[in-house]
Amino acid sequence: MTTKELKGIPVLKGFVDRSGRVPTISVWCPFCKEFHIHGWPKSLETFNAQKYGQHRVAHCTNQESPFKNRGYLIKEFTKKEYAEISRRKNECQ
Ligand SMILES: [Zn+2]
Numbered sequence: 001m002t003t004k005e006l007k008g009i010p011v012l013k014g015f016v017d018r019s020g021r022v023p024t025i026s027v028w029c030p031f032c033k034e035f036h037i038h039g040w041p042k043s044l045e046t047f048n049a050q051k052y053g054q055h056r057v058a059h060c061t062n063q064e065s066p067f068k069n070r071g072y073l074i075k076e077f078t079k080k081e082y083a084e085i086s087r088r089k090n091e092c093q
Pocket residue numbers: 029030031032033036058059060061062065067
């Protein structure tokens with residue numbers, strides 16, 4: 001897929017679990033109201049994959065989900081976003 005074709009495809013951000021043999025990423029789907037779990041590379045080698053995310057076929061169980069047509073792009077939360085999330089979590093405790 002070219003970067004032009006990726007335009008307009010929604011981006012979901014997720015949490016990567018690297019504890020298993022194969023890393024996985026969990027992304028929240030607002031249409032299915034559940035996490036969709038995808039395999040995730042150990043490292044993103046290309047600049048485009050980091051910048052635009054990885055294109056995946058939707059794991060949607062909700063047949064009405066608009067993601068069904070073109071899938072979605074997945075990006076991992078950045079280190080900065082992880083830090084922000086844990087800072088806010090601490091504020092709530
Ligand atoms: Zn879904």
